[in-house]
Amino acid sequence: xxEKISRLEEGAKEQYYNETGMTxxxxxxxxxxxxxxxxxxxxxxxxxxxxxxxGLNARHIQMIxxxxxxxxGLFLSSGQNIATAGPGxxxxxxxxxxxxxxxxxxxxxxxxxxMPVSGSFNHYATRFIDPSLGFALGWxxxxxxxxxxxxxxxxxxxxxxxxxxxxxxxxxxxxSAIFLVLIIAINLVxxxxxxxxxxxxxxxxxxxxxxxxIIAICVSTGGLGGEVIGFKYWHDPGAFVGGGVxxxxxxxxxxxxxxxxxxxxxxxxxxxxxxxxxxxxxxxxFWRIVFFYIVTMFLLGITxxxxxxxxxxxxxxxxxxxxxxxxxxxxxxxxxxxxxxxxLTSVLSAANSALYTCSRTLLGLAHDGNGPAFLSRTNRxxxxxxxxxxxxxxxxxxVFASIYSASEAFNWFLSITAVxxxxxxxxxxxxxxxxxxxxxxxxxxxxxxxxxxxLYPYSAIFACVLCILIILGQGYTAFTPEFDGVLFVxxxxxIVPAILCYVIYKLVRxxxxxxxxxxxxxxxxxxxxxxxxxxxEERNLPWYRKVFNVIA
Numbered sequence: 082x083x084e085k086i087s088r089l090e091e092g093a094k095e096q097y098y099n100e101t102g103m104t105x106x107x108x109x110x111x112x113x114x115x116x117x118x119x120x121x122x123x124x125x126x127x128x129x130x131x132x133x134x135x136g137l138n139a140r141h142i143q144m145i146x147x148x149x150x151x152x153x154g155l156f157l158s159s160g161q162n163i164a165t166a167g168p169g170x171x172x173x174x175x176x177x178x179x180x181x182x183x184x185x186x187x188x189x190x191x192x193x194x195x196m197p198v199s200g201s202f203n204h205y206a207t208r209f210i211d212p213s214l215g216f217a218l219g220w221x222x223x224x225x226x227x228x229x230x231x232x233x234x235x236x237x238x239x240x241x242x243x244x245x246x247x248x249x250x251x252x253x254x255x256x257s258a259i260f261l262v263l264i265i266a267i268n269l270v271x272x273x274x275x276x277x278x279x280x281x282x283x284x285x286x287x288x289x290x291x292x293x294x295i296i297a298i299c300v301s302t303g304g305l306g307g308e309v310i311g312f313k314y315w316h317d318p319g320a321f322v323g324g325g326v327x328x329x330x331x332x333x334x335x336x337x338x339x340x341x342x343x344x345x346x347x348x349x350x351x352x353x354x355x356x357x358x359x360x361x362x363x364x365x366x367f368w369r370i371v372f373f374y375i376v377t378m379f380l381l382g383i384t385x386x387x388x389x390x391x392x393x394x395x396x397x398x399x400x401x402x403x404x405x406x407x408x409x410x411x412x413x414x415x416x417x418x419x420x421x422x423x424x425l426t427s428v429l430s431a432a433n434s435a436l437y438t439c440s441r442t443l444l445g446l447a448h449d450g451n452g453p454a455f456l457s458r459t460n461r462x463x464x465x466x467x468x469x470x471x472x473x474x475x476x477x478x479x480v481f482a483s484i485y486s487a488s489e490a491f492n493w494f495l496s497i498t499a500v501x502x503x504x505x506x507x508x509x510x511x512x513x514x515x516x517x518x519x520x521x522x523x524x525x526x527x528x529x530x531x532x533x534x535x536l537y538p539y540s541a542i543f544a545c546v547l548c549i550l551i552i553l554g555q556g557y558t559a560f561t562p563e564f565d566g567v568l569f570v571x572x573x574x575x576i577v578p579a580i581l582c583y584v585i586y587k588l589v590r591x592x593x594x595x596x597x598x599x600x601x602x603x604x605x606x607x608x609x610x611x612x613x614x615x616x617x618e619e620r621n622l623p624w625y626r627k628v629f630n631v632i633a
Contacts, residue, residue: 133444134272134463135353141276142358143365144283145348145434155338155374156424159381160403162331164392168382169320170328174335175378179370181547182339184540185506188513189346190363194356194531196606197349202509204445209515209600212592216451217583218508221501222442244425247418264433265473268440271462272351275437282430289423290373293404296411297380305411314386322387333500333555338374340502341431342366343509347438351463356531356607363532384410436472443468451586500552500575507548510541519600531607552576 137145162171192205203222207215244256267275296305303309321327345362349355381403385392391406405421408414444465446452456468517537520527527533534540556572559565586592 133351133441133459133465135351135355137272137276137348137352137358141280142345142348142352142362144280144287145276145344145362155377156402156404156427158334158338159378160385160392160406162334162378163382163385163387163403164389165322165334166327166331167320167322167387168315168379170322171331171335172375172378172382174328174331175338175374177547178332178335178339179374181544182342182506183367183370184535184544185509186342186345186363186366187535188537188541188544189343189509190359190532191530191534191537192513192516193346193349194359194607196602197352197355197359198445198605202343202346202505202512203442203451204449205516206508206512207449207451209512209519209595211587211594212449212451212590213583213587214508214512215449216446216586217579218505218512219442219446219449219451220582221508221579222438222505247421260429260432261473264429264436265469267433268436268469269460269462269464269466271464272437275433276348279430279434282426282433285423286427286430287373289404289419290377293407294376294380296413297384297407300407300411301380301383305413307412310384312383314383318386318388320382329554330558332551333503336503336506336551339370341434343505344434344438346509347441350441360532381407436469439472440465440468443472500555500573501579503548503552504576504579507545507552510544510548514538514541514545519597520602522597523600523602525602 159171162174165171166174189202192202196205198204203215203219205215206218244250267278299305301310323330345359345366349359352358384407385403389406392403402421402424404424408419443452443456444459447454447456447468456465456471458465458467460466513534517534520530556569559569559572
């Protein structure tokens, strides 16, 4: 280890000499500050400055970015969106949210490739804007305040719901507890195991989505099911339900379907060659959104009428999920069981990702001084074991809400999780605007950024404004035709913890907004030396690896 450190320090010195025009014999040799250079590049390329290890390869990052958001939101909620807004309204909602998510991902990608750390955007908020904002965004995202730790529980509740579609064998809480123990074990043994499992989980979800697209095309054209459908259901019962109001009403649930795409920024702190793997994953986000979300929603809207009572999914059964209905319409009854088995793996994958992101967010909060210091401790595998355990304990307590009803819990968790997700997305875009302002104020060159956001600043402004409008407007149904107090609480309760966290932390710690000239762009950043190393490694890859990287 000491020899490796020495070699890296010598490389850093050479870089310093080259950039300043000095030589080893220069009289200004003493101006070299090894501490400054060590801040700009990790001493050990296998370990981040937060104790975690860079164990995620390019293929892991690619698959995590692709499959991370394919879960219960797409499989279980897409049919409800078509019933609420019609196929045309749901398609428009998914297009709007999809474009917003792409804008947000490019904003996050610019910061994550320049400064790949665990904790991601809440760490950036602490450093670039205000520790109070970082505290609020971090705790909002990981949902570790009871009873707001819901994204993890959402997936476990959905898993219990799916199993009960076959046959009720055990109570919902028992299934949730079993899945919870398995997921905890995975997250305690290091990021490499997590990445490998997520790779195969994502591959399964991608394959079934491709199979569904093929089956749906066959159903709509009459190749399966014995009827040529075409755009029949767009004319009768119609492409829209409730007009523009219906379309706006599904923006929130459409957003829930996309949540998880931001995990790419979280994994940047544990990715090998982040300046290459993360930008590649971000660039491909647009095409993945188009293919796996827009195309899927379009085909669902063609093959299923919006007045199909099963689309409402009133019994919250995975057996009436839209994907399953299309397979049944194609006459593939056995396919319905396969679909539900794959949906089960997808929600377990989403739960696994939720625990991973929550623990890494807690790790970042602890390092920023916004959480208990013991949460930053890592084991020999590089896993923040205390952060995993604490997240799991809180999740375990919330899982017992499923004793009352897994389907009831799913409805509440869906609403609360989706609102919190939009708050996080707003935070990413808002922090990126501040990041660029400070970066420009300090006279830094845009050419030094490994990746640049799409259409800055318009992309970030668009994402900020749309997130705010959705957060404030999604609860309009509580006010018409008459005020409904329960519905009002259900729609807006997700906003409360973030506001309380910010205000209380601000009053207690008396934090201040970081001046633009004082923003720290050096600690933990990727140095030019590391970027050149990654460029060299990329050039030396065999041809088949390069082809795989392009395809992936």
